[in-house]
Amino acid sequence: MTKFDEATQAIRVDETTYDVCLDPGYSIGGPLNGGYLMAVILRAVVDASPHEHPVTTSAQFLRAPQPGPGRVRLEQIKTGRTATMTRATLIQGDKPFIETLVTTATLADVAPEWTDGPSAAMPPIEDCVKLPDPKPESNMTFNAQIDMAFDPPTIGWLAGDPSGRPEGRAYFRMAEPQDPDPYILALAVDALPPVVFSAGARGWAPTVDLTWHLRALPAPGWLTLLGSGRMISDGWFDEEVEVWDSAGRLVAQSRQLARVGRG
Amino acid sequence: MTKFDEATQAIRVDETTYDVCLDPGYSIGGPLNGGYLMAVILRAVVDASPHEHPVTTSAQFLRAPQPGPGRVRLEQIKTGRTATMTRATLIQGDKPFIETLVTTATLADVAPEWTDGPSAAMPPIEDCVKLPDPKPESNMTFNAQIDMAFDPPTIGWLAGDPSGRPEGRAYFRMAEPQDPDPYILALAVDALPPVVFSAGARGWAPTVDLTWHLRALPAPGWLTLLGSGRMISDGWFDEEVEVWDSAGRLVAQSRQLARVGRG
Numbered sequence: 001m002t003k004f005d006e007a008t009q010a011i012r013v014d015e016t017t018y019d020v021c022l023d024p025g026y027s028i029g030g031p032l033n034g035g036y037l038m039a040v041i042l043r044a045v046v047d048a049s050p051h052e053h054p055v056t057t058s059a060q061f062l063r064a065p066q067p068g069p070g071r072v073r074l075e076q077i078k079t080g081r082t083a084t085m086t087r088a089t090l091i092q093g094d095k096p097f098i099e100t101l102v103t104t105a106t107l108a109d110v111a112p113e114w115t116d117g118p119s120a121a122m123p124p125i126e127d128c129v130k131l132p133d134p135k136p137e138s139n140m141t142f143n144a145q146i147d148m149a150f151d152p153p154t155i156g157w158l159a160g161d162p163s164g165r166p167e168g169r170a171y172f173r174m175a176e177p178q179d180p181d182p183y184i185l186a187l188a189v190d191a192l193p194p195v196v197f198s199a200g201a202r203g204w205a206p207t208v209d210l211t212w213h214l215r216a217l218p219a220p221g222w223l224t225l226l227g228s229g230r231m232i233s234d235g236w237f238d239e240e241v242e243v244w245d246s247a248g249r250l251v252a253q254s255r256q257l258a259r260v261g262r263g
Numbered sequence: 264m265t266k267f268d269e270a271t272q273a274i275r276v277d278e279t280t281y282d283v284c285l286d287p288g289y290s291i292g293g294p295l296n297g298g299y300l301m302a303v304i305l306r307a308v309v310d311a312s313p314h315e316h317p318v319t320t321s322a323q324f325l326r327a328p329q330p331g332p333g334r335v336r337l338e339q340i341k342t343g344r345t346a347t348m349t350r351a352t353l354i355q356g357d358k359p360f361i362e363t364l365v366t367t368a369t370l371a372d373v374a375p376e377w378t379d380g381p382s383a384a385m386p387p388i389e390d391c392v393k394l395p396d397p398k399p400e401s402n403m404t405f406n407a408q409i410d411m412a413f414d415p416p417t418i419g420w421l422a423g424d425p426s427g428r429p430e431g432r433a434y435f436r437m438a439e440p441q442d443p444d445p446y447i448l449a450l451a452v453d454a455l456p457p458v459v460f461s462a463g464a465r466g467w468a469p470t471v472d473l474t475w476h477l478r479a480l481p482a483p484g485w486l487t488l489l490g491s492g493r494m495i496s497d498g499w500f501d502e503e504v505e506v507w508d509s510a511g512r513l514v515a516q517s518r519q520l521a522r523v524g525r526g
Contacts, residue, residue: 055499056472056520058321060348060364062341077362078325082522083471085323087350087362099340099350099364101323103471103520112496113523114429114462166377199377208346208366209319211474213501213520215494230505231478231513233375236318238476238516242493250494253501255518257319257366257476259345260376 002178004145004187008036010044016074018044020090024067027141031064034098034207035190036142039183041088041100044072046182049084051104054182058101058211065090065097107217118244120226125149125171131158146191147175154227157197166195166229166237171222180218180245188243189254192227195239196260199232203261212241212254221246235260265441267408267450271299273307279337281307283353287330290404294327297470298453299405302446304351304363307335309445312347314367317445321364321474328353328360370480381507383489388412388434394421409454410438417490420460429458429492429500434485443481443508451506452517455490458502459523462495466524475504475517484509498523 007023020043026036042054075087083105090098122128128149134140151169156162172188173180180188189212194205224244229237237260243252270286283306289299305317338350346368353361385391391412397403414432419425435451436443443451452475457468487507492500500523506515 056323058323058364058472058474060319060321060340060366062348077323077359085325085362096340099348101321101362101364101472103323107499108497110497112494114495116428116493165379209321209364209474209476211321211472211518213472213518215499215501216496230379230516231375232377233479234371234373236370236478238478253493253518255474255476255516 002176004174004176004178004184008039008043008183010040010047010072012047015048018072020070020072022065022067022070025141025145027139029139029204032067033142033187033190034061034210035187037065037090037098039186041072041090041098042102042183042186044074045086045088045102046104048074048076049086049104050079051084052106053104053214054102055083055105055107056103056213057186058209060099060209061207062099063097065092107214109217115250118224118226119228119242120169122151122169122224125222128152128171129155145175147173148191154198162200163198164200166199166232166239168192168195168198168227170225172225173222179220180223182214185214185218185243185252186212188223188225189241189252192225192241194258195227195229196232196237201260205258205261207256207258210254210256212252214252216249216251218245218251219247219249232260265437265439267437267439267441267447271302271306271446273303273310273335275310278311281335283333283335285328285330285333288404288408290402292402292467295330296405296450296453297324297473298450300328300353300361302449304335304353304361305365305446305449307337308349308351308365309367311337311339312349312367313342314347315369316367316477317365318346318368318370319366319476320449321472323362323472324470325362326360328355370477372480378513381487381489382491382505383432385414385432385487388485391415391434392418408438410436411454417461425463426461429462429495429502431455431458431461431490433488435488436485442483443486445477448477448481448506448515449475451486451488452504452515455488455504457521458490458492459495459500464523468521468524470519470521473517473519475515477515479512479514481508481514482510482512495523
């Protein structure tokens with residue numbers, strides 16, 4: 001069992017309740033990474049479903065949970081031959097922290113009938129750059145869990161040279177060797193720094209709604225994350241992430257609506 | 264009050280229950296249009312919210328409701344100064360038909376800080392084409408409510424000449440004159456024929472999950488719908504729709520995951 005598998009464990013209490021333990025190792029300066037929290041919730045949802053894969057996940061982020069014990073409360077809304085729909089809520093104490101609607105189904109390993117190509121081209125990985133190690137006092141423990149290599153212009157903001165448009169592109173894998181799976185994809189779709197950073201914004205950019213679709217089971221190897229946004233307006237921005245696997249297949253698509261930070 | 268406003272009315276029973284009446288005039292060969300059903304739900308959600316606009320809506324389509332009376336059941340999950348999160352369920356009898364998570368907020372009428380352009384260019388409206396009137400026995404009553412003019416290649420499938428990729432583009436307005444508003448945008452994001460038709464597929468393509476974001480309040484006049492998909496695989500496809508208003512502003516973004524029809 002990898003550290004990630006352990007940190008996302010959900011232990012069945014009964015058919016509607018799972019115990020979880022939120023790991024402090026996924027902190028982004030305090031709050032835990034939203035993708036990590038989705039992975040925890042999805043472990044419970046899939047365990048309770050007759051189907052194997054979380055095909056669609058819509059998550060509303062109500063408030064930031066603390067590291068430590070919590071529960072996932074499930075309500076199976078409809079179950080059928082093709083798909084099961086579940087409402088799942090991450091709870092600490094008596095409070096909901098994340099509300100989700102999840103569709104589980106079982107994806108077959110087949111070639112796509114039709115597929116577009118990636119929305120952006122990536123340079124070879126040897127031309128990409130890593131983030132500097134965060135200062136210990138920044139509480140960016142998340143960075144140690146993952147290994148990312150960024151397309152240089154999209155990380156120019158770090159050196160005071162933002163590209164001027166919302167974007168972010170990187171190769172992604174777990175720091176501890178592990179083949180990608182749907183839970184790692186949940187992490188991947190929320191792993192890039194907010195795309196608004198490359199448009200000049202700063203500060204904590206809280207996600208309001210994140211919806212992602214699992215399109216295929218990822219092949220082993222690096223994932224490629226292509227992030228972009230269409231509009232920044234009235235304090236709101238959209239962030240879309242496409243995830244491609246090492247075999248060149250689109251494996252996940254996400255879009256989140258988030259608030260621009262005031263930092 | 265327009266026919267659309269009347270058909271989407273939600274009458275408050277108490278703070279968690281609204282009565283609705285589903286109009287047979289929004290049928291797509293039997294089932295009611297998903298965008299219409301979202302508009303009905305959103306009337307109840309916004310009426311019960313301290314905020315004015317449905318900024319994010321994630322809907323799971325469980326089963327197709329019948330025309331006639333129904334209820335919207337609300338559960339306000341969190342309310343704050345910036346946004347309110349609500350779970351809303353469309354019910355007939357005792358059964359849930361559509362589950363949604365909605366974020367309401369109040370959008371200001373400000374210029375975007377940053378915006379991309381449309382994802383595709385449209386020909387002038389005089390070069391676009393209307394759909395032929397449906398046969399009465401087809402029960403496509405929805406078509407009479409709206410006025411759409413299609414970018415010709417994206418409707419080539421009607422004459423047996425699909426473009427070969429999932430796409431659909433059209434100008435859109437209500438048949439009965441009415442300025443667009445967020446409820447009309449809910450209709451608009453699900454108004455195009457399934458994008459897979461232009462890739463050669465046929466038949467009822469049931470939506471599993473549709474998430475859309477209201478990005479700005481639309482200006483009066485025609486809306487432009489730009490629809491596309493990235494992959495068709497294992498019976499699933501994605502459909503994304505951007506909605507631009509007559510002032511050239513991105514007003515809504517949607518993505519749905521749906522099943523390819525067997526028709």
